[in-house]
Amino acid sequence: MADTETLPGLSPPLVVPARRLHLSPLAAFGLAMLTIFVLMAVLAPLLAPYDPTTPNLRARLVPPMWVAKGSADHILGTDHLGRDMLSRLIYGSRIALSVGFLGVVLASFIGVSVGLIAGFWRGPVDSILMGAVNILLAIPNTLLYLTVLAVFGQSLLLMIIVIGCINWTTFARVVRGEVLSLKEREFIEASRSIGQHPVVTLLRHVLPNVLGPIIVIATLNVAALIILEASLSFLGFGVQPPTVTWGRMLADGRNYIATAWWLAAIPGLMITTLTLSLIFIGDWLRDRLDPRNAS
Amino acid sequence: MINYVIWRILQMIPILLGVTLIVFVLLRVSGDPVLLMLGEDAQPEQIEALRLALGLNKPLYQQYLMYMADLLTGDFGNSLRYNGQPALQVVLERLPATASLAATGLLFAVVISLPAGIVAALKQHRMADHIASSFSILGQAMPNFWLGIMLILIFAVTLGWFPVSGSDKPLSVVLPGLTLGSGLAAMLTRMLRSSLLEVMQQDYIRTARAKGLSQSTIIVRHALRNAALSYLTVIGLEASALMAGAVVTEQVFAWPGIGLLAIQAINSRDMAVVQTIVILSSVIVMSMNLIVDILYSVVDPRIQHG
Numbered sequence: 001m002a003d004t005e006t007l008p009g010l011s012p013p014l015v016v017p018a019r020r021l022h023l024s025p026l027a028a029f030g031l032a033m034l035t036i037f038v039l040m041a042v043l044a045p046l047l048a049p050y051d052p053t054t055p056n057l058r059a060r061l062v063p064p065m066w067v068a069k070g071s072a073d074h075i076l077g078t079d080h081l082g083r084d085m086l087s088r089l090i091y092g093s094r095i096a097l098s099v100g101f102l103g104v105v106l107a108s109f110i111g112v113s114v115g116l117i118a119g120f121w122r123g124p125v126d127s128i129l130m131g132a133v134n135i136l137l138a139i140p141n142t143l144l145y146l147t148v149l150a151v152f153g154q155s156l157l158l159m160i161i162v163i164g165c166i167n168w169t170t171f172a173r174v175v176r177g178e179v180l181s182l183k184e185r186e187f188i189e190a191s192r193s194i195g196q197h198p199v200v201t202l203l204r205h206v207l208p209n210v211l212g213p214i215i216v217i218a219t220l221n222v223a224a225l226i227i228l229e230a231s232l233s234f235l236g237f238g239v240q241p242p243t244v245t246w247g248r249m250l251a252d253g254r255n256y257i258a259t260a261w262w263l264a265a266i267p268g269l270m271i272t273t274l275t276l277s278l279i280f281i282g283d284w285l286r287d288r289l290d291p292r293n294a295s
Numbered sequence: 296m297i298n299y300v301i302w303r304i305l306q307m308i309p310i311l312l313g314v315t316l317i318v319f320v321l322l323r324v325s326g327d328p329v330l331l332m333l334g335e336d337a338q339p340e341q342i343e344a345l346r347l348a349l350g351l352n353k354p355l356y357q358q359y360l361m362y363m364a365d366l367l368t369g370d371f372g373n374s375l376r377y378n379g380q381p382a383l384q385v386v387l388e389r390l391p392a393t394a395s396l397a398a399t400g401l402l403f404a405v406v407i408s409l410p411a412g413i414v415a416a417l418k419q420h421r422m423a424d425h426i427a428s429s430f431s432i433l434g435q436a437m438p439n440f441w442l443g444i445m446l447i448l449i450f451a452v453t454l455g456w457f458p459v460s461g462s463d464k465p466l467s468v469v470l471p472g473l474t475l476g477s478g479l480a481a482m483l484t485r486m487l488r489s490s491l492l493e494v495m496q497q498d499y500i501r502t503a504r505a506k507g508l509s510q511s512t513i514i515v516r517h518a519l520r521n522a523a524l525s526y527l528t529v530i531g532l533e534a535s536a537l538m539a540g541a542v543v544t545e546q547v548f549a550w551p552g553i554g555l556l557a558i559q560a561i562n563s564r565d566m567a568v569v570q571t572i573v574i575l576s577s578v579i580v581m582s583m584n585l586i587v588d589i590l591y592s593v594v595d596p597r598i599q600h601g
Contacts, residue, residue: 134310135317138313139317140535140536140538140577142540142543143539143572143573146558147321147573151321227438230438230440231440235546253444254444257444257447257452271438275436276432276436
């Protein structure tokens with residue numbers, strides 16, 4: 001039996017000319033910053049000058065070194081318990097990146113599977129799956145996350161699972177739409193007409209052709225999940241202390257806003273820089289991978 | 296048109312059923328409602344009696360049907376935290392505060408994004424475009440609660456122009472409204488810019504220019520009207536995000552709306568109030584989507600619902 005990949009009309013997906021992968025300055029900035037953040041998370045024990053959770057009451061609320069009364073011992077200052085801000089920020093990146101990336105891996109797995117199945121088989125399966133999407137879209141997500149986390153508890157693993165299980169709707173909708181249009185294409189019909197199992201058709205011919213949009217959504221979704229994790233931690237529903245999270249640092253810092261601005265300002269700046277980097281990378285990927293931008 | 300609206304409302308029913316099912320399951324796994332009501336030191340006989348009275352000894356599907364019957368008669372249960380007041384009443388009392396915050400947020404989003412999007416599109420690749428685009432990307436990247444705290448630091452603590460928190464002064468709504476609307480403003484600016492750029496390439500715009508119409512007439516009467524459809528779509532889709540954003544914003548500014556109430560209710564396991572907020576906010580989100588759909592046909596006469 002002839003392999004469908006040799007059939008005419010079949011173009012290998014995601015083969016992008018090298019010139020189209022040329023980095024824009026913003027994307028280069030985004031990639032460089034993301035690399036720094038990932039290295040920071042991985043090498044946290046080596047990079048952090050102090051233990052992020054040990055209080056030092058003699059050095060409470062020390063400002064950053066460039067501010068009057070600042071000290072070179074604590075480059076970014078200390079918090080209300082005298083813990084080193086730089087060390088806490090370095091360790092906090094671990095939770096932000098873990099929730100962002102692992103949450104997206106789980107969400108995209110569920111969403112892509114749902115989208116492929118709903119788009120390919122249509123009928124009652126499609127109605128039920130898209131009904132589930134509509135239900136999840138109707139509930140303001142933060143409320144749902146808060147309730148579920150309050151009911152089931154707050155650990156890193158649980159947070160990733162909850163986020164993954166709620167956040168898959170965008171992937172499902174986009175993939176379903178792509179599958180609906182791909183289904184009419186000749187190479188998919190060819191694959192079906194030679195009797196290939198539908199799952200083989202889906203995985204070998206449909207999936208590779210929807211990878212472009214998935215990668216773009218996934219990148220932008222990591223940024224959204226990092227903000228979500230920070231929001232949930234800020235509200236007290238994130239991973240619990242002594243684990244350091246940027247959102248919790250911000251919540252603590254809010255109480256000292258009049259006397260120690262750096263406690264709230266610097267963690268927010270970290271979150272914004274990281275999400276900004278991911279948005280730059282996502283925008284660049286969209287320009288490169290979306291066939292509608294090919295011209 | 297009326298048929299279309301009725302059809303859309305009918306379509307909401309299965310979605311609402313799904314929402315109530317999720318809420319029902321969460322209520323059941325969140326802990327024994329009888330123990331929550333009676334406290335940990337209740338006598339076994341008391342517990343059993345209340346369990347029977349509430350129908351908790353029946354199979355789950357029957358419990359769900361009873362629960363739905365209660366909801367349909369407006370009985371959302373009683374709040375544990377607010378002296379046994381009906382949960383619906385507790386939530387409805389807080390609704391106007393959230394509505395005024397959301398309306399202010401939406402107003403800020405439109406007032407910022409309309410000029411910013413138009414200027415960015417008209418001055419493409421010029422300084423004004425770069426500034427508007429940078430702000431809109433920044434607005435998307437920034438967590439809104441952080442923006443809220445920074446606004447408090449600058450405009451309330453340092454300059455003293457606005458109150459730090461609460462809702463008792465006329466200017467109290469400005470900073471929370473700006474915080475809530477910033478993300479939407481950023482998204483709308485980006486979207487309006489790109490759809491205006493697309494519309495401005497069309498033949499009828501060239502014709503309008505050839506007729507000698509002024510730039511402002513072309514934008515307002517031709518381009519903007521055609522870009523309005525996607526603008527409205529984003530507002531409709533973001534209704535849910537606005538409600539979700541209200542939870543965080545209200546927490547930052549101690550704004551006494553249903554977002555703050557939700558956090559307090561979740562923390563004190565006041566599940567009757569939690570379920571009321573989840574169901575009510577879903578209804579609001581769906582209604583906003585419906586209103587946007589109806590507005591489509593006002594903006595674009597080619598779309599005829601019916």
